Amino acid sequence: MEIIQLFEYEFFRNAFSSAFLMAISCGLVGTYIVSRRMVFISGGITHASFGGVGISYFFGWPPMAGAAVFALIAAITTENLTRKKAIRNDSLIAVMWSLGMAIGIIFIYMTPGYSPNLMSFLFGSIITVTHLDLALMLALTIIVMMFFTVFYKVILFVSFDEQFAKTRGIPVMLINYILIILVALTIVLSIRVAGIILVLSLLTIPQNTANLFTNNFGKILFWSVVIGFTGAFIGLISSYFLDIPSGGTIIFSLVILYLIGRLVKMVLVMRRFTGAGTATAVSNGKGPVQGL
Amino acid sequence: MRELLLSLRNVSAAYSGKTVLEGVNLDIMPDDFIGIIGPNGGGKTSLLKIILGLLNPQSGHLKYNIARYEIGYLPQISQFDDHFPITVNYVVLSGLSKGMHLTTRKKSETRDKIEKILDTIGICELRNRPIGELSGGELQRTMLARAIISSPKLLILDEPNTYVDNRFEQELYRILADLNKSMAILLVSHDVGTITPYIKTIACVNYSFHYHPSNEITNEQLKVYNCPIELVTHGPVPHRVMGEHKHG
Numbered sequence: 001m002e003i004i005q006l007f008e009y010e011f012f013r014n015a016f017s018s019a020f021l022m023a024i025s026c027g028l029v030g031t032y033i034v035s036r037r038m039v040f041i042s043g044g045i046t047h048a049s050f051g052g053v054g055i056s057y058f059f060g061w062p063p064m065a066g067a068a069v070f071a072l073i074a075a076i077t078t079e080n081l082t083r084k085k086a087i088r089n090d091s092l093i094a095v096m097w098s099l100g101m102a103i104g105i106i107f108i109y110m111t112p113g114y115s116p117n118l119m120s121f122l123f124g125s126i127i128t129v130t131h132l133d134l135a136l137m138l139a140l141t142i143i144v145m146m147f148f149t150v151f152y153k154v155i156l157f158v159s160f161d162e163q164f165a166k167t168r169g170i171p172v173m174l175i176n177y178i179l180i181i182l183v184a185l186t187i188v189l190s191i192r193v194a195g196i197i198l199v200l201s202l203l204t205i206p207q208n209t210a211n212l213f214t215n216n217f218g219k220i221l222f223w224s225v226v227i228g229f230t231g232a233f234i235g236l237i238s239s240y241f242l243d244i245p246s247g248g249t250i251i252f253s254l255v256i257l258y259l260i261g262r263l264v265k266m267v268l269v270m271r272r273f274t275g276a277g278t279a280t281a282v283s284n285g286k287g288p289v290q291g292l
Numbered sequence: 293m294r295e296l297l298l299s300l301r302n303v304s305a306a307y308s309g310k311t312v313l314e315g316v317n318l319d320i321m322p323d324d325f326i327g328i329i330g331p332n333g334g335g336k337t338s339l340l341k342i343i344l345g346l347l348n349p350q351s352g353h354l355k356y357n358i359a360r361y362e363i364g365y366l367p368q369i370s371q372f373d374d375h376f377p378i379t380v381n382y383v384v385l386s387g388l389s390k391g392m393h394l395t396t397r398k399k400s401e402t403r404d405k406i407e408k409i410l411d412t413i414g415i416c417e418l419r420n421r422p423i424g425e426l427s428g429g430e431l432q433r434t435m436l437a438r439a440i441i442s443s444p445k446l447l448i449l450d451e452p453n454t455y456v457d458n459r460f461e462q463e464l465y466r467i468l469a470d471l472n473k474s475m476a477i478l479l480v481s482h483d484v485g486t487i488t489p490y491i492k493t494i495a496c497v498n499y500s501f502h503y504h505p506s507n508e509i510t511n512e513q514l515k516v517y518n519c520p521i522e523l524v525t526h527g528p529v530p531h532r533v534m535g536e537h538k539h540g
Contacts, residue, residue, distance in 0.1 A: 035377055085308075153394075157386040161379050164438070167344050167365045168389045215377045215422030 003237060012236075013124045014134060015246070019232035021137040022186075022193050022202065027225030028148045029186040031210075033180055035217060036159045041078055043200055044093035046102030046187050048074035050196050053121050054107030062251060063121065064133070068188045070100060075184035079176055115193035124195030124247030137189050144182055148221065155179065156217050193232065195247045202228060205254040209261040231257050296357055297446055297476055300342065303352035305338040306482055311350060313338050315502040320446060324476040325468070325490060330497035336480045337368065339497060343478070361390050364444030364475070366435050368451050374424045380434050381419050384409060384537050387438035395442055409441045413467070428455025436464070440471060447471060449479045465490050502537040 006012045033042050049067040056066030074096045082089050108115050120128060148155065158165045158175045166172050190199045210223035234257075236248030242249070297320045304314035313335030320326070328336050332375075341347035345360050366389070384406050388394045396402040410416045413433045423431055432455055439447060453461050468477055469490040479491065496502045 007454055035372065103455050151392070153382075153385070153389065154392055156378065156382060158391055160383070160386070161367070161372070163367060163371075164365060164386065165389070166346055167360065167363065168386070169361050169391045170389060171392070211377065215424060216379055217377045217382070220377055 002241075006237075006240065011127050011129075013242070014129045014131070015236055016233070017134055018126060018129045018137055018193060019236055019250075020229055021134070021141045022190050023206075023229035023232055024225050025141045025144045025186045026138070026190055026202040027206055027228045028144050028221055029179075029183050030207045030228075031217065031224050032155065032159060032205050032222045033183060034207040034211070035220070038183075039200065039204055040090065040093055042183060042187060042203060044097045045071050045184050046072045046196055046199055047097040048187055049184075049191070050105075050121070051100035051103030051107075053196075054104030054111075057111045057115055058107040063117070064136075064188060064191070067121075067191060068185065068206075071184040071188045074100065076177070079180045083173070083176075101232045104115060120195065122195050122197050123245055124193050124198055124250075126193045126232075126246045126250070127239075129192055129254065133189070133192050133197065137192075140182075140185055140189055144186065147182065149176065151175070152218065159217075170220055182205065193247070194250060198247050198251050201251045202232075205251075205258050206231065209254075209258045212258075212261045212265045227257055228254070295322065296320070298357065299355045300313055300343070301352055301355075302348045303339075303342060303354065305335060305342055306350040307338070307345060310334045311499075313497065313499060313501065316352065318495065318501070318503060320476050320478065322476050323472065324444065324478075325472045325492040326476075327491035327494045328478065328480045328497055329494060330482075332482050334498035335501075336482070337450055337499045338503075340365075340478070340480060342469075344448060352494050358445045361442070362445045364439040364442060364447040366439040366447075366449045366452055369428065369432055369435060369454055372423070373433070374426075374431070376424075377422060379420050379422050380410075380415065380426070380437075381406060383423060383434050384437045384441055390442075405441060411427040413437045414463075429457055429460050432456050432464075433460070436467070440475075444475055446476045446478065449477065451480055451482055453481065496537065500537070 007016070033039055049071040052066030052068065052070030054066075055070075058062040077096070078089075078092060081087050081092055108118065117125075119125075154165075154170055154175060157168070158170060158172050162172050162176075172176075176214050187199055187203070190202050193199070194202050206224040206228035207220055208289045210220045214220060214223065231254035232250050235253040236246055238244075238253065239246035239249040300316050300318045301322070303316040305312050305316075312333075316339060318326075328339065330336050338347060340350050342354070344363060344365055362491055385394075385402065388396055388402065388405065392444060396405060400439075407416070408421070413436055415430060415433050415437065418426065418430060418434070423434065426434065432452060436449075436452065439449070447468075452464060456464060468479070471477065483507070494504045496504070
């Protein structure tokens with residue numbers, strides 16, 4: 001009952017909506033990141049964005065705008081230099097990662113007065129989501145959903161085997177750039193939900209939970225959204241009732257869902273081995289061609 | 293009338309400024325079955341990548357009488373991330389893509405094509421299997437299905453016999469011999485010693501390029517070339533011995 005009453009508060013409705021929207025964006029974009037093993041790249045982009053937050057504080061600009069600019073620069077630089085093989089990929093990411101944090105802390109230190117929202121940038125603050133944030137999240141979510149729906153196969157083919165995709169005439173470079181830009185924007189908007197330090201988990205834990213049960217790219221996309229939203233919702237509610245920061249409870253919920261997933265999978269596998277659960281045995285791949 | 297599919301003239305390849313292959317002159321005809329052999333690092337894969345348009349030649353030029361998407365490609369299998377969440381169906385489907393679309397118009401047409409090709413390769417029962425659950429040989433078959441589903445005019449295979457057991461290797465060559473009736477084939481093998489009898493002509497690649505347009509064996513050639521160890525087999529002459537490379 002009390003949970004329903006929570007929806008009478010505007011801050012809670014906003015938090016709920018943003019959790020819903022970012023679960024969709026992070027679910028889709030995160031599946032791409034995880035499948036393509038780009039988690040470390042995403043970490044670099046996330047932390048680089050802190051430089052933008054710092055500079056924005058100093059000049060009195062909206063922090064999210066600064067974060068977005070820095071994230072986009074980091075994303076495009078990584079994509080560009082990696083493709084040219086101009087520098088070791090992981091070293092480049094480490095440089096961006098720490099440079100962003102360094103710029104951020106220097107400018108925040110130079111900014112006169114106390115920086116009240118600093119913690120919310122580092123650890124997220126979903127209950128302070130504004131209408132502008134929500135509007136941006138909605139726009140991004142629509143773009144991400146449309147892109148992943150319309151170009152599902154192209155994204156899958158490019159992610160799996162870039163070289164082969166090129167031989168089929170797919171504009172691989174364009175697709176890569178669009179995706180890395182969507183990754184950067186999703187990360188920046190998710191900072192409201194989970195903060196710079198925790199945001200990576202929104203893009204990886206639901207995917208890995210889904211991946212426990214399916215190896216189908218499309219199904220991971222779908223279940224990541226469902227799991228991400230469930231975790232965010234449970235985290236949001238427990239944050240309210242336990243009176244602890246929402247960023248932490250959301251990540252905690254996601255991890256618990258993952259552990260439950262592991263447990264369920266263990267039971268399924270054990271039942272299959274003991275023969276008690278023949279009905280639950282995972283499909284062995286026979287049957288007609290599905291889902292094309 | 294045999295029409296030239298593709299010709300390479302004085303093509304050379306380089307990686308970060310360092311030449312890895314030079315002097316490639318090759319005409320590919322529709323019924324060719326060319327084996328490219330040579331040691332690892334000799335420039336075989338670079339040559340394939342140039343033909344596929346994945347690598348720009350350092351010098352020389354290529355003339356295509358076919359579109360790029362009319363070339364089927366089976367890359368080296370070791371380059372795949374076998375944890376990638378994709379099923380056999382979709383891997384094979386990617387062979388039907390052409391730009392942002394598929395070459396097939398209808399879903400039923402797409403399904404039929406996949407069905408048929410999986411049947412030809414003998415992996416029908418694997419269609420919904422994620423690639424991480426395939427054996428090396430099964431993955432190799434999947435990649436072959438992907439390469440040929442679009443009925444290319446030229447099929448390029450980079451070491452298709454890696455991870456393949458002996459039985460499938462024989463089957464693979466039979467399939468290729470059959471495909472060769474309708475498409476040219478370019479097959480790279482790092483295994484200098486063994487080459488399938490279905491291969492019609494051979495090119496040796498090791499920084500330089502030597503094409504052996506005929507596979508006749510003369511007594512003179514039956515001497516030392518490319519036979520580091522003696523092979524013992526039963527039946528007809530087990531070796532294919534090629535003419536010496538002319539330098540200069």
